[in-house]
Amino acid sequence: MNQTISIRPECSDDINDIENITIEAFKNHPHSNQTEHEIITTLRDNDALAVSLVAIINNTVVGHIAFSKVKINNEFIQWYGLAPVSVKPKYQNQGVGSKLIFSGLDAIRGLNAKGCVLLGEPDYYNKFGFKAFDNLVFKGVPPEYFLSLIFSGDIPNGNVEYHKAFA
Numbered sequence: 772m773n774q775t776i777s778i779r780p781e782c783s784d785d786i787n788d789i790e791n792i793t794i795e796a797f798k799n800h801p802h803s804n805q806t807e808h809e810i811i812t813t814l815r816d817n818d819a820l821a822v823s824l825v826a827i828i829n830n831t832v833v834g835h836i837a838f839s840k841v842k843i844n845n846e847f848i849q850w851y852g853l854a855p856v857s858v859k860p861k862y863q864n865q866g867v868g869s870k871l872i873f874s875g876l877d878a879i880r881g882l883n884a885k886g887c888v889l890l891g892e893p894d895y896y897n898k899f900g901f902k903a904f905d906n907l908v909f910k911g912v913p914p915e916y917f918l919s920l921i922f923s924g925d926i927p928n929g930n931v932e933y934h935k936a937f938a
């Protein structure tokens with residue numbers, strides 16, 4: 772389908788749409804406990820939503836992506852976590868998720884990010900350059916699903932901790 776997808780930072784009018792899209796996208800997700808929309812709200816309320824972008828098609832918000840700082844070995848070292856990313860089911864498989872991810876990665880690069888981590892399907896995220904590294908660990912998850920993308924410097928070693936909103 773040939774339609775224009777535009778990406779921009781969230782504004783206050785988007786908050787309900789973001790919540791609804793996130794709920795809808797994760798509704799039948801096998802590894803979700805359906806709290807992703809609450810994570811976004813908690814991050815926003817704690818000023819921890821470092822990047823929050825929406826995707827628009829025909830003046831309608833159809834997708835959202837969030838990034839927040841992560842700690843590695845208890846320190847913030849300019850690494851970010853990508854989560855969550857959601858596309859309204861009706862608009863999936865049309866390139867919206869990819870455009871959100873590429874734009875979000877550009878946005879955190881603009882914040883001098885050194886790298887980004889996420890928990891997700893390697894088959895989907897490999898195309899953005901994410902891969903699993905043995906020594907960068909998120910405890911409690913299968914290592915092959917914990918993926919990283921390095922922008923600068925070496926891959927850090929150690930344990931990754933997301934904002935408490937993800938607890």
Ligand SMILES: CC(C)(COP(=O)(O)OP(=O)(O)OC[C@H]1O[C@@H](n2cnc3c(N)ncnc32)[C@H](O)[C@@H]1OP(=O)(O)O)[C@@H](O)C(=O)NCCC(=O)NCCS
Nearest residue numbers: 796797855856857858863864865866867868869892894895
């Ligand atoms: C994951 C998600 C954001 C992708 O958005 P999208 O707009 O459908 O993605 P795109 O159109 O850019 O890419 C679609 C491609 O990715 C593939 N894909 C989508 N989800 C995938 C997954 N979980 N594993 C492997 N491949 C996947 C599709 O099969 C399609 O492949 P193709 O290009 O070879 O046909 C969207 O499917 C979604 O909201 N899912 C529910 C929530 C979720 O799982 N979020 C990610 C975890 S935080």
